Amino acid sequence: MPGTVDEQTVDEFSAGQLADKNNRDTDIQAAFAEDYPDGGWRAWLVVLGAMCSTFSTFGYVNTWGVFQAYYEERLLLHSSTSTIAWIGSIQYSLVFLPGLVTGRMFDIGYFKLPYLFASILLVVATFLVGECTKYWQFLLCQGFAIGISCGMVFGPTNSIIGHWFRRKRGLAMGITACGSSIGGTVFPIAARKLIPAVGFPWTMRIIGFILVLSTGIANLTLERRLPPVRVKGGLANLGAFKSAPYTIYCISGFTTFLGLYTVLTYIDISSISVGISSDFSFYLVSIANAASGLGRIVAGILTDKFGAVNYMAPVTLAAGILTYAWPFARDKPSIIVIATLYGFTNGAYISSFLIPIFELGDMGDLGRRLGMAMTIAASGALAGPPISGAIYSATGGFEAVGYYAGAAVHPFVVHSAFLITEYRKHYSSDRRADAYSSSPSPRKVGRKILNMKLRRGFLLESRL
Numbered sequence: 001m002p003g004t005v006d007e008q009t010v011d012e013f014s015a016g017q018l019a020d021k022n023n024r025d026t027d028i029q030a031a032f033a034e035d036y037p038d039g040g041w042r043a044w045l046v047v048l049g050a051m052c053s054t055f056s057t058f059g060y061v062n063t064w065g066v067f068q069a070y071y072e073e074r075l076l077l078h079s080s081t082s083t084i085a086w087i088g089s090i091q092y093s094l095v096f097l098p099g100l101v102t103g104r105m106f107d108i109g110y111f112k113l114p115y116l117f118a119s120i121l122l123v124v125a126t127f128l129v130g131e132c133t134k135y136w137q138f139l140l141c142q143g144f145a146i147g148i149s150c151g152m153v154f155g156p157t158n159s160i161i162g163h164w165f166r167r168k169r170g171l172a173m174g175i176t177a178c179g180s181s182i183g184g185t186v187f188p189i190a191a192r193k194l195i196p197a198v199g200f201p202w203t204m205r206i207i208g209f210i211l212v213l214s215t216g217i218a219n220l221t222l223e224r225r226l227p228p229v230r231v232k233g234g235l236a237n238l239g240a241f242k243s244a245p246y247t248i249y250c251i252s253g254f255t256t257f258l259g260l261y262t263v264l265t266y267i268d269i270s271s272i273s274v275g276i277s278s279d280f281s282f283y284l285v286s287i288a289n290a291a292s293g294l295g296r297i298v299a300g301i302l303t304d305k306f307g308a309v310n311y312m313a314p315v316t317l318a319a320g321i322l323t324y325a326w327p328f329a330r331d332k333p334s335i336i337v338i339a340t341l342y343g344f345t346n347g348a349y350i351s352s353f354l355i356p357i358f359e360l361g362d363m364g365d366l367g368r369r370l371g372m373a374m375t376i377a378a379s380g381a382l383a384g385p386p387i388s389g390a391i392y393s394a395t396g397g398f399e400a401v402g403y404y405a406g407a408a409v410h411p412f413v414v415h416s417a418f419l420i421t422e423y424r425k426h427y428s429s430d431r432r433a434d435a436y437s438s439s440p441s442p443r444k445v446g447r448k449i450l451n452m453k454l455r456r457g458f459l460l461e462s463r464l
Contacts (some may be wrong), residue, residue: 049221059183082389093146102155103371109186109228130204174300184289259408
């Protein structure tokens with residue numbers, strides 16, 4: 001009859017509605033419940049291997065301040081401070097630089113063999129450093145060989161963590177980064193105690209044997225979870241720079257790393273210059289690295305709660321202020337305070353640096369995005385310590401060095417504020433609130449994902 005609807009039509013319409021609802025619910029579940037283990041013995045075993053990886057790389061490289069002082073006093077007496085600093089700055093930068101290659105190799109499935117090769121190269125190069133007597137030999141073995149091998153070992157570590165953790169990713173990466181602090185505490189003390197006892201060559205051999213153990217554990221426990229993805233393109237994905245947040249974040253990383261390693265490189269030398277004994281001053285590097293371990297753990301917990309960028313901004317501000325204050329610490333108590341607080345803030349920044357990048361694109365292209373960001377940061381790490389050394393040589397003091405390094409660190413705070421401001425221009429608070437309504441549309445689901453990532457400190461492209 002006109003004006004009526006038969007029961008079959010009603011049933012078909014209801015079934016269609018139900019199917020649409022089920023499909024939408026499935027989409028929502030897929031968006032919010034990705035299959036990340038976020039725990040379990042296998043996932044935490046991966047974290048153990050990743051921690052051994054950072055112990056063997058950043059933990060080792062962060063010892064450079066002790067070697068810088070020793071080379072100036074004993075082995076390289078005819079080389080200037082800034083010239084010797086090039087060895088350490090090349091080391092620092094090359095820990096990041098190979099990330100462009102290792103990231104792409106990881107994305108397409110090449111991980112185990114390159115990682116094993118790099119581990120062997122790291123041990124062999126460490127043994128060879130003990131046989132060096134000339135500047136160019138130290139530059140090749142300790143600067144380039146150790147730097148490249150550390151970069152190849154460290155490069156895929158964060159990508160692997162990204163395969164196993166999402167909700168607890170900050171905590172997992174914080175624990176991973178603690179390996180750097182443990183190594184940065186153990187290696188300087190071991191080097192300082194062993195050199196007078198067994199000589200420099202045997203000291204480097206003992207360090208090499210320690211690396212055999214740590215890299216061995218890493219090789220046995222690290223394993224990718226997701227299958228490789230054949231992403232189009234070469235080593236770099238230049239299209240990622242069309243995203244303003246990603247581009248700005250990479251620029252801020254470059255400027256920050258221009259000054260980030262200055263205090264750790266020169267705190268030993270600066271303390272000696274104000275009358276603190278060399279028998280104590282070398283402990284400052286270990287104190288700073290031990291404090292950075294606490295900073296990394298706290299960062300891992302708080303970045304999951306408040307967001308990586310949200311947490312990094314205040315600790316980076318504090319790191320810059322401490323860098324300004326460092327040259328004016330002229331007695332043992334004050335310089336211990338500077339070393340401790342700076343180590344904490346430095347560790348918090350470094351352990352959190354790569355976390356936002358996980359959410360700035362697809363997981364299948366994660367290795368390339370991380371690699372490009374690490375390569376850009378490497379440029380800053382390469383130039384920073386020699387610039388600081390040249391300023392010290394020109395001025396005869398560390399005051400101007402502190403001004404330079406602090407000014408390099410602080411732009412991150414401005415960049416992070418800019419990113420948050422840009423987000424708020426595109427997404428007003430009332431639009432964000434409606435993402436939490438009881439019957440979300442696909443558009444609202446997208447906004448909900450965006451808001452969740454904002455709270456975690458991940459600032460995405462405005463097209464979302």
